[in-house]
Structure formats: C-alpha cells, structure tokens
Amino acid sequence: MRAPPSELPIRFDDVTFDAGGITILDRVSLTLGAGAPTLIIGPNGSGKTTLLRMAMGLLSASSGRVTWDGVANRPPIRRAIVFQRPIMLRRSVGENIRYSLKAAHIPGDRHPARIEELLALVGLDGMAQRPARRLSGGEQQRLALARALARDPAVLFLDEPTASLDPAATKSVEDIIRAVAARGIKVAMTTHDLGEARRLAGDIVFMHRGRIVETGDAASFFRLPQTGEARTFLAGDLLL
Amino acid sequence: MQPQMSALDLILSGDPTLLAIVRLSLIVSLSAIVLAAMIGVPLGAFLALNRFRGREAVIVVINALMGLPPVVVGLAVYLLLSRSGPLGTFGILFTPQAMIVAQTILVTPIIAALSRQIIEDLWLEYRDELTAMNIGPFARILTLIWDGRFGLVVALLAGFGRAAAEVGAIIVVGGNIDGFTRTMTTTIALETSKGDLPLAMGLGVVLITIIILVNAFAWTLRRAGERLAG
Numbered sequence: 001m002r003a004p005p006s007e008l009p010i011r012f013d014d015v016t017f018d019a020g021g022i023t024i025l026d027r028v029s030l031t032l033g034a035g036a037p038t039l040i041i042g043p044n045g046s047g048k049t050t051l052l053r054m055a056m057g058l059l060s061a062s063s064g065r066v067t068w069d070g071v072a073n074r075p076p077i078r079r080a081i082v083f084q085r086p087i088m089l090r091r092s093v094g095e096n097i098r099y100s101l102k103a104a105h106i107p108g109d110r111h112p113a114r115i116e117e118l119l120a121l122v123g124l125d126g127m128a129q130r131p132a133r134r135l136s137g138g139e140q141q142r143l144a145l146a147r148a149l150a151r152d153p154a155v156l157f158l159d160e161p162t163a164s165l166d167p168a169a170t171k172s173v174e175d176i177i178r179a180v181a182a183r184g185i186k187v188a189m190t191t192h193d194l195g196e197a198r199r200l201a202g203d204i205v206f207m208h209r210g211r212i213v214e215t216g217d218a219a220s221f222f223r224l225p226q227t228g229e230a231r232t233f234l235a236g237d238l239l240l
Numbered sequence: 241m242q243p244q245m246s247a248l249d250l251i252l253s254g255d256p257t258l259l260a261i262v263r264l265s266l267i268v269s270l271s272a273i274v275l276a277a278m279i280g281v282p283l284g285a286f287l288a289l290n291r292f293r294g295r296e297a298v299i300v301v302i303n304a305l306m307g308l309p310p311v312v313v314g315l316a317v318y319l320l321l322s323r324s325g326p327l328g329t330f331g332i333l334f335t336p337q338a339m340i341v342a343q344t345i346l347v348t349p350i351i352a353a354l355s356r357q358i359i360e361d362l363w364l365e366y367r368d369e370l371t372a373m374n375i376g377p378f379a380r381i382l383t384l385i386w387d388g389r390f391g392l393v394v395a396l397l398a399g400f401g402r403a404a405a406e407v408g409a410i411i412v413v414g415g416n417i418d419g420f421t422r423t424m425t426t427t428i429a430l431e432t433s434k435g436d437l438p439l440a441m442g443l444g445v446v447l448i449t450i451i452i453l454v455n456a457f458a459w460t461l462r463r464a465g466e467r468l469a470g
Contacts, residue, residue, distance in 0.1 A: 058368060075374050077374065080373075087368075089369075092469065099383075103374060103379075131468060151373070
C-alpha cells in the first residue's frame with residue numbers, strides 16, 4: 001500500500017456553483033472525513049451529483065472554497081469516482097483495470113496480481129479477457145468499481161451506482177461497497193433510493209434545491225428527522 | 241469486347257509495365273497516407289482537445305480543404321518545387337517524391353477533419369473518466385487515438401480513396417514520365433486520350449480491385465478488433 005496523503009478531510013466552505021444562470025449549489029458548507037459511508041440523498045435536481053463532482057475536483061466553485069486535507073486545487077491522486085453510467089474504455093476488462101493502475105503509477109510488475117485481486121473483489125473473476133463494452137450493466141458497474149479501486153483511493157465517490165440496475169445487480173454492488181468501506185476507504189455516495197440509504201449509510205447529507213438541509217448520523221436522521229423537508233422526503237411525499 | 245479481353249490478358253499475364261505502374265501507384269499513395277496520418281491525426285486530436293481563439297476558423301478551413309481541387313494543389317506544389325521556386329533546390333519536381341508531397345497535401349485535411357470529429361466525440365464521452373483518473377494531456381491524446389482506432393481507420397480509408405483515385409495533382413508535379421512517374425490514374429488518362437484502351441481498362445480494373453481489397457481488409461480488421469475490444 002502507498003502512504004498517505006489521504007486527501008481527507010474534504011471541506012466545503014460556503015460553496016456556491018452556478019451554471020447557465022441557475023444556482024445548482026447554494027452556499028454549501030460540509031466536511032467529509034474518514035469513517036462510515038456518507039450517503040447524499042435528496043430529490044432529483046437537488047444538487048447531489050454536482051456536490052459529488054465538486055468533491056472529486058471535476059467542477060470548480062463559483063464562489064467559496066473546496067479543500068482536500070487543507071489544500072485547494074489538489075489533483076485527484078487518492079480519490080476516485082464511479083459515475084452513474086461509467087464509460088468503459090474500448091479494451092478488455094483486464095486492460096481497463098491496467099489502464100487505471102498505470103494512471104496511478106503502480107509498477108507494472110504488480111499489475112497482474114492486482115488485476116486478479118480486484119476482479120475477485122468485484123466478482124468478475126475469469127473475465128479479464130472479455131471486451132469491457134460487452135458486459136452487462138451490472139458487470140460494467142462492478143468493473144468501474146474495480147477500476148476506481150485500482151487507484152488505491154482514500155475516498156471513493158459513487159454517483160447513484162445502482163440507479164439502473166436490477167435487484168440482484170444492486171445487491172452485488174452494495175456488497176462491494178460494504179467490503180470497500182470495511183477496508184477503511186471513505187465512501188461518499190449519492191442515491192435517491194431511501195432503502196439503499198438505510199442499508200448503507202453511516203452518515204446522511206440531505207439536500208434540497210442546492211442546499212444542505214440536514215446532516216448527521218443515519219440512524220438518527222431516519223428515526224427523527226429535524227426538518228419538515230426531510231420528514232416530507234422520508235414520508236415519500238413530493239418535495240416541491 | 242476486344243479491349244476488355246486484352247485488359248484481362250494484361251492482368252492475368254502479369255504484364256511488367258502494368259505491374260510497375262501499379263507498384264509505383266501504391267508506393268506514392270501509401271506513402272502519402274502514412275505522412276498525412278502522421279500530420280492529420282495529431283492535428284485533429286489537438287483541435288479536438290484544445291480551445292483557443294480562432295479554433296472554429298481553423299476547423300472551417302480544414303473542413304473546406306477536404307474539397308481542395310487536385311490541379312490547384314498540383315500547381316501550388318509545382319510552383320514551390322520548380323527550379324525558381326522556394327523549394328527548387330531539392331530538385332524533386334517530376335519525381336515520385338513530388339507526387340507524394342502533392343498527395344499528402346490533398347489527403348491531410350481529410351484525415352485531420354475526420355480525426356478531429358472522431359476524437360472530439362470520444363472526448364465528450366471520456367472527459368470525466370480521464371479527468372477523474374488524472375490523465376495528462378499527452379496520455380489523453382494517446383488514449384483517445386487508441387480507443388478511436390476503428391473510426392480512425394475509416395478516416396485513413398477515406399484518405400486512401402482520395403489519393404488512389406487522384407490524377408490532377410500528380411500529373412502536374414510528376415509529369416507522367418513513362419517508367420518513372422506514371423501511375424495508374426495518370427496512365428488511364430493518357431492511354432484513354434490516345435485511344436489505347438486495353439492498358440487503361442486493365443489499370444482501371446486493378447485500381448478498383450485494390451480499393452475494394454483495402455476496404456475489405458480494413459473492414460475485417462475493424463470487425464475483428466471490435467469483437468476483441470468491444
């Protein structure tokens with residue numbers, strides 16, 4: 001294993017993000033530290049994905065400041081992301097992982113063992129030679145997880161990784177997420193599936209209309225939400 | 241029908257004149273494709289990945305240059321390479337090298353324009369993933385060229401089609417010298433004008449066959465590659 005820097009904690013200080021005259025994130029302040037998975041929940045259009053992309057460093061704040069272990073504009077060395085619809089590079093499953101290993105400057109002599117280890121972790125053993133683009137949706141999502149983990153991340157962002165998967169594929173992805181979190185990797189994940197949030201979350205960040213409405217321990221949030229918006233959302237009512 | 245029989249005889253008997261012309265044509269066109277690819281693909285990739293003032297104008301010009309009239313290119317290269325021209329000291333006018341230069345100029349915009357489009361489309365798809373993996377600018381270009389290789393083969397084929405079928409530029413800068421700069425297309429033009437159809441028809445058949453074979457090979461390669469790489 002490589003040594004830190006871990007890039008944690010990730011701090012949002014009064015961050016606003018505007019695009020096309022619309023405020024997507026509105027004066028957001030948040031700290032993501034090590035620990036149990038943080039689930040970012042909220043209705044569609046609440047700014048979850050934008051928050052995640054900004055935490056990854058893919059978007060710059062219109063105002064305010066994002067820092068990684070106290071440093072702004074830090075390149076993503078030990079953070080990784082899996083998108084809702086991950087892009088499979090036009091090569092085999094094994095070569096997709098090797099690409100990520102190379103990008104992370106992992107020495108070449110360690111690639112074969114690491115590829116095997118990662119494929120086993122995500123349940124794609126024996127599929128190294130298969131063309132990545134020919135995998136099913138669930139398999140592609142698991143390969144995207146393996147590719148992200150190849151970077152040996154301290155923090156892993158997941159943008160609705162099970163949104164388009166069937167229950168069996170969702171379960172296998174959730175099992176991997178638990179295994180990843182158990183290894184000490186910080187998971188920060190968006191979802192609009194409350195069941196999934198209950199199953200995976202250690203902490204909750206609840207968003208609505210670009211603002212963070214409520215944060216805290218998941219058990220407390222689900223048992224006793226503090227805001228009317230959270231109560232409405234948890235009740236399954238429309239949050240306008 | 242007699243000319244057709246004679247043309248077939250020339251092909252089947254492996255007529256040395258015909259073979260020499262075919263050989264030179266392939267050398268000129270394939271050399272031009274290699275050079276144009278070395279210039280056009282990186283240029284297309286650069287335009288696809290970078291934003292700068294005047295980029296749109298450059299793209300419009302390159303797209304427009306795909307329709308360059310070959311005789312105009314021939315004239316321009318002739319003026320450059322003629323004894324009194326700026327590159328006259330090289331002494332390559334009326335040689336196969338001059339023909340390669342002319343065809344490279346004709347083909348480069350085609351390969352650059354198509355490469356730019358292919359790589360830009362792929363970049364839109366890959367941008368977030370490659371940025372998240374902290375991939376540097378040079379590695380990005382290599383990745384996009386590699387992953388866009390099946391599309392880029394089509395760009396090269398388009399360039400090869402243009403080069404192999406071209407006559408106007410190479411006849412001006414090559415001079416159509418018997419046994420030295422005579423290619424399939426220039427010979428077809430000359431022999432047809434002389435009324436000597438067998439060689440012209442034989443070369444026409446060979447030219448079309450080569451283009452079909454090259455396309456069939458590229459298609460097979462592409463299908464096999466897609467099966468293996470997805």
